[in-house]
Amino acid sequence: MNFHLDEDIQALKSTVKDFIYNTVDPRAQEMEENDYIPEEIMQMSKEMGLFGLSIPAEYGGLGIGMVGKAAIYEEIGKTLNGYTTLIGAHTGIGSVGIVEMGNEEQKQKYLPKLATGEYIGAFALTEPSAGSNASNIKTTAVRKGDKYIINGSKHYITNGNIADVFTVMAVTDPNKGAKGITSFIVDRDSPGFFVGNIEKKMGLHGSQSVELFFEDCEVPVENVLGVEGEGYVNALKILANGRAGLAARNLGSCVKLMELSLDYAMEREQFGKPIFEQQIIQHYLAEMDLDTETLRSMTYRVAWMVDQGMKVIKEAAGVKLLGSEVYSRVADKALQIHGGIGYMSEYPIERFYRDARITRIYEGTSEIQKNIIAAQLKKNYKSLSKIGG
Incomplete structure (x- = not known):
């Protein structure tokens, strides 16, 4: 096993370390109390490439491997965990599905904007009846012509209040159990999609979690992520x-x-x-x-x-x-x-x-x-x- 970091990643790690120590951490208590990450810190994070850690270089990201990402995440983890979670949810579960399972058209459409932070990503699986038992989700997606109509709700969705792109799990065939779940890319401006109130949490202040509601939400067929029935x-x-x-x-x-x-x-x-x-x-x-x-x-x-x-x-x-x-x-x-x-x-x-x-x-x-x-x-x-x- 070789955990050696190349010069570019070492340089990024050093830059991030300085940024966390000199810019983010001195304002950690302020962000904790206000439950908000200031726009100037968000902008500096985007300019450093932190929102593109998981996205291949051909789509505008940094394209670094998991060992390199771990080194960067370690530095980010030294400060306010709300900031850490906002970045981690975007670069992890919020975008990795499109990177790993998206088709070329989906990658071209979403990844460049996710890489720069113009778009923020979120992952929507958890529901009131589906936490640890993720296969028990109740949100449904029914195909009608060239669209799917999604109905249901999600909760505790990290970045949901600021996200532009959501990876959403919904049931397309209730008779197949876990094999009847499909994953979708849902845009924030999709008809019938609503973002609920910000949840008040014990910790992770600065990273907001919200409810999501789908009321006859229209999602085009081309936004199926991967293959129908393989969402779980x-x-x-x-x-x-x-x-x-x-x-x-x-x-x-x-x-x-x-x-x-x-x-x-x-x-x-x-x-x-x-x-x-x-x-x-x-x-x-x-x-x-x-x-x-x-x-x-x-x-x-x-x-x-x-x-x-x-x-x-x-x-x-x-x-x-x-x-x-x-x-x-x-x-x-x-x-x-x-x-x-x-x-x-x-x-x-x-x-x-x-x-x-x-x-x-x-x-x-x-x-x-x-x-x-x-x-x-x-x-x-x-x-x-x-x-x-």
Whole structure:
């Protein structure tokens, strides 16, 4: 496995690192309190190419592989997770479906504008009755001539309030279960498509989630993404592809928490000496470092596997699970090291602590990741049982 970054990606990583440290992070608390990413930060992010990370160069994107994206996501993960999520949802589940499954006409129409950030992408699968059980969606799409008529609703859709292009899953044949689901590209201005209210969330401030409503929404036949009836498979592929990226963002947050905690432990004095000299604090930091470096190793390994075109169903679930669990543990220890000041909302520890909690839920809960891993173990059981015999 080669995790070496070429000069162009190293240069981009350095530029992003400076941008996060000098421009985004100093305004993190402001963005947290206002629940809004300022337009000037959005514009600078677009000019840097951050909205085109996943899009091939021939369509105006940066065209970098998953290892390179992981390196960039790690830097972005060191700041306000709401900003991180806005970028990650666009470059991941919001656009990767068109990149991987779109036909040439769809790619030419959408990818150049997604690459520059002129269009923002979103992914619409979750419904009130379909969360972890994604195959239980109720939104329907019925073909009428050269259009599909979509009816139903989605909720908790990241970027939904600012998105121009939505990858939407709907049932085209209710008699076929998961094989009766189709994915569509839906434009924001499609007749019968409405964006609902912004949800109030515990964390991820700056990244808005909304409800979507489809009331006889008209979508042209040419906006079917992939093959009719393969929407559920498409959704699983899109989610799996993004999990290494999500783990990399979690990794960046863990690195930042480690830096903040080590600085604080060295500076904060109790009983006449820095609290770093207390063995329990040393143990906390050692455990946080071990967790973080374990996550780093698995994140880049899975990213490398994605770049090689290898099957990563189990590994993607594993790194998503590990990333969210490690982030939660590291955030908890960071707050304990900081004590009362870590609990105060004007300091970043409290923000990271809240933001860490959603990572065990969105884009597939920790429990669902365990189910996926177990299903893959069962599938490979016969070959595993032959080892040594």
